[in-house]
Amino acid sequence: MKKTQKPLSTGMNRRNFVKASALGLAGLGGRLPAGQATAVAEKKGDIPKIKGYRTLGRTGFRVSDIGIGTSRLAVVPLMKAAFEAGVNYIDTAEGYGRGEAERSIGQAIQGLDRKSLFITTKIRLNEVNNAEQVIAKVHQSLERLQTDYVDCMMIQGAATVESLKNDHFHRAMEQLKKEKKVRFLGTANHGSRFQGQGETMEKVLLGAIDDGRFDLVLLIYNFLQREAGEQILAAAAKKNIATTIMKSDPLGRYFETRERVEQMKKAGETPDENMTRNLAQMEEAAKQAESFIKEHNLQNPAEIKQAALKFVLNDPRVHTLNLAFTTFADLQNLLALSGTGLDAQGKKTLAEFEAGCGRLYCRHGCGACEQSCPYQVPVNTIMRYFNYFDIHGAERFAMEKYARLDTPKADLCRTCAGYCAGNCPYGVPIQGLLTFAHSRLALP
16 A cells, blocks of 8 residues: 655645744654653554665665654654654664663564664763773663664764773773674764863764774754764765764754744843843844745745755765654654655755745854853853753753753853854854743753
C-alpha cells in the first residue's frame, strides 16, 4: 500500500501564520506536553518510509538520512514507529533527562536486530579523574540502553582541542574497543561556553578531524549558519569522517517577536531608556519579518522549515540529521523529506527568508558578541538554554541549567548600554532576546 503524507493546511491567513509559527514551527505539527504523548501515540496514521540512506563515513554503516536526536523527551511508541519506517540512527547522551532518554531508547530497541541500528551516546569528562571512571560511565549507559555495545561513544561538550586528547578517555576507549563494547569514537560541540572559556565549534571539530582517533563529528549546520559548517564538512569529507547535524532548522519561533515585545511592555515595569531601545530593536526586526511574509504571500510556516531541512539534506557531505520527534505529525512530515533535495524554488525561498528575516536568528554557538560584554554574560550558553525552553519545550530542564550557571546572568542585560547588539555581525536584537530569555528562564 502506498504511504501518503498527511496534507498541510493551506487555508491560513497571515495573522494565523504568525501564530502558527509561534506554536508549531519547531515540529511542523505542534509540540506535545510529555503527559499527553502516549495518548497521541495511539492515534498514528500512515508514516512515510525512509527513502535515503548514506554511508556514514569510514564506519561503513548505511545510515538513514533522517535520524533520531533524543534529548529530554523520548517517546517509545514514536521511536518504534520511526524504526518501522526505516530510521536506523539514534543520538543521545548520558545527561539527557538524567539518563531517561537512554532508558527510553533501551525500551524502544527491544526485539530489533541490534546490528540494524547505529546508536551514539555521549559522556562528559569534566569530573573524570581516571580511565576507570570513564569505563564506569560507559557501563551505566549500556545498562540504560539495554545493549551490549554502543556504535559510537562521543565526548560531550569538548571545549578545546586539548580536551579532545583526554588520556583517561582514550585509555578507557582502547579497553572498551577490545571488549567490543564500543566500536567508534566521536565528539560534539555547541561553541564556546564563553569567550576565554572555550574555543569555537570549528576549531574544536577541525581539531578532532586532524586528531585521527575520532570517526564522527556532530555539528551545527543550517542555511543561516553555513560558514563554520562548510569548513568542517569539507575537512571531514577529505578524511572520510562521519558527519551528523544538529540545529538544522534555524527558524524556531522567532516570528513571535512582536508578542514578546508586548509581553515585556506588560511586565508591570516602567521601561527605562535601555529597555525602550531594546523593544524598538525587537519591534523593527519583527516588522521586517511580517513584511517578508506579506510580500511573499506565505500561508504556511511549514514550507520554510521544509526548505531549511532540504537545504541540509541537499549536501552530500552530510550523512544524517538529528531530529526530535514528539508527535506522530512530526514523523509524518519530517520522514517525508527523506531522499529529497532542494529545488530552485526552495533555494529562492531560503535566500529571500535570509534577507528578510535573518536578523531574528541568534546563531547557535556563535559568541561573536561576547567579547564586548563588560559583565561577561555567556550569551551563547544562555541562548542555547532558551532554545531548549522555547523550541524543544524542555522548560524545566532549561530553567535548571540556567539556575546552575556560575556566571553573570541576563538580568544584567536589561539596564546595560547594549554593547552586544552593537557588535553582532548579523544585526540580531540580542540584548532584547537575552532580556526576554531571562524572564522565561529565571526560577521564580
